[in-house]
Amino acid sequence: MSKNWVVVPTCLPIVLRRCHRCASGRFRPNGKFRVNANHKLLDAWLLALCTGCGDTAKVTVLERVNVRSVRPEVLRLLHGNAPGLAAALLQDPVMRRRDVGGSGRTGRPAWQSPYGPPSHRARRGRWAPVPGLAWPRSALRRGYRCDRCV
Structure with missing residues (x-):
């Protein structure tokens, strides 16, 4: 008898980048966003805490984007710190290639x-x-x- 298994993530993926304070290579995202607007340009970052020292790093989500080009529901999710949006962004291949190092496991690809x-x-x-x-x-x-x- 065959069984179907469903794999469900238990936490957000680890961000692989070097900490400038303790030289640790792993950051744990906490699912919170920081949104900054300068006139009509918008920046958004996902905040991640270093696993070694607790220092905060910012993973770029939006950079110098016109406010009108961002959909209102995405902006609402960013302001509401939606954990589902954080999980979706951390699994996005473009974002992982740009800011997030790899799979977060033991150095091997996912x-x-x-x-x-x-x-x-x-x-x-x-x-x-x-x-x-x-x-x-x-x-x-x-x-x-x-x-x-x-």
Whole structure:
């Protein structure tokens, strides 16, 4: 009998960046935003606390954006410190590439399994262990997946 499992996150992802005070490499986001308006330009940051010393870092969400270009519901969520918005932003690939270092686990990418690659892929450098994911053809050409993994 097969079972379906649902994976639910228990906390916000860890922000990987170097602390200027204690040189720790991890920050824990607390789900609070800081919004600043200068005339008609808007800046918004997600606040994160260092796991070593408790110092605060700002993860850029919006930078010098015209206020009229931000949807009112997003602005309302930013002002209300919505934890769902913080979780969605921390999982956004563009934001993770810009401000957030990686998966927040042990230095390995989020898609890599601790058990290693399949035996027929052990000689290749990069792989994705989850079968059934839709991968673009460019990823297939670069060697992320092979026809035996699908």
